[in-house]
Amino acid sequence: SRPVKIAPSILSADFARLGDEVRAITEAGADYVHVDVMDGHFVPNLTIGPLVVKALRAYSDLPFDVHLMIQPVDPFVEAFAEAGADIISFHPEAGPHPHRTVQLIKSLGKKAGLVLNPATPVEAVEYLLGDIDLILVMSVNPGFGGQGFISSQLDKIARLRRMIDDSGREIELEVDGGINTRTAPQAIAAGADVLVAGTATFAGGPTAYGANIRTLRGD
Ligand code: DX5
Numbered sequence: 001s002r003p004v005k006i007a008p009s010i011l012s013a014d015f016a017r018l019g020d021e022v023r024a025i026t027e028a029g030a031d032y033v034h035v036d037v038m039d040g041h042f043v044p045n046l047t048i049g050p051l052v053v054k055a056l057r058a059y060s061d062l063p064f065d066v067h068l069m070i071q072p073v074d075p076f077v078e079a080f081a082e083a084g085a086d087i088i089s090f091h092p093e094a095g096p097h098p099h100r101t102v103q104l105i106k107s108l109g110k111k112a113g114l115v116l117n118p119a120t121p122v123e124a125v126e127y128l129l130g131d132i133d134l135i136l137v138m139s140v141n142p143g144f145g146g147q148g149f150i151s152s153q154l155d156k157i158a159r160l161r162r163m164i165d166d167s168g169r170e171i172e173l174e175v176d177g178g179i180n181t182r183t184a185p186q187a188i189a190a191g192a193d194v195l196v197a198g199t200a201t202f203a204g205g206p207t208a209y210g211a212n213i214r215t216l217r218g219d
């Protein structure tokens with residue numbers, strides 16, 4: 001079976017000690033650091049900008065998986081690339097030209113991801129499959145941590161798994177929102193490669209992170 005990666009969402013970390021939290025999940029065996037960037041406009045919450053990403057870069061050698069929930073996207077891509085993002089994902093609804101945004105991310109030497117909201121059909125990725133490195137399926141409506149997993153997204157994950165395998169390309173399939181010990185196995189069975197987990201990673205504080213991550217991965 002496929003090795004599963006865990007990407008803790010630092011949205012659920014202690015923001016007063018964010019550098020230490022990023023170091024702690026790194027030492028606890030996380031695969032990516034998932035950074036949720038919200039603009040109070042595309043989604044109803046405000047979080048992290050490029051200055052914070054840059055400040056956190058020194059605390060981990062893991063890939064920074066930056067999830068942009070901002071509109072417009074293009075004016076901020078370079079700032080996040082320079083701040084130390086490795087994967088930059090965006091929502092196709094957030095700009096008029098998703099293909100152009102993918103090219104912009106790739107031109108900066110970064111991996112490009114497309115994010116599908118719960119109501120966004122799989123067809124949104126069809127003509128980008130040749131260019132993208134990652135597809136992120138939202139299993140909650142973006143904006144907040146701690147929401148419940150929307151089960152209809154399991155079918156979408158399975159359909160995307162088949163589209164990716166048929167494409168023959170190396171595209172990671174990531175799932176974000178409501179991942180816990182009950183839903184992680186469901187997402188993995190449907191074909192996910194990477195699980196984002198905020199609440200479930202950070203529950204119990206730093207001494208629990210290692211066990212939380214291993215349990216979600218199914219180790
Ligand atoms: C929601 C974010 C998620 C969120 C996940 O907009 O994209 O990454 O933080 O949090 P949990 O794992 O608590 O659902």
Ligand code: ZN
Nearest residue numbers: 036067176196
């Ligand atoms: Zn996210």
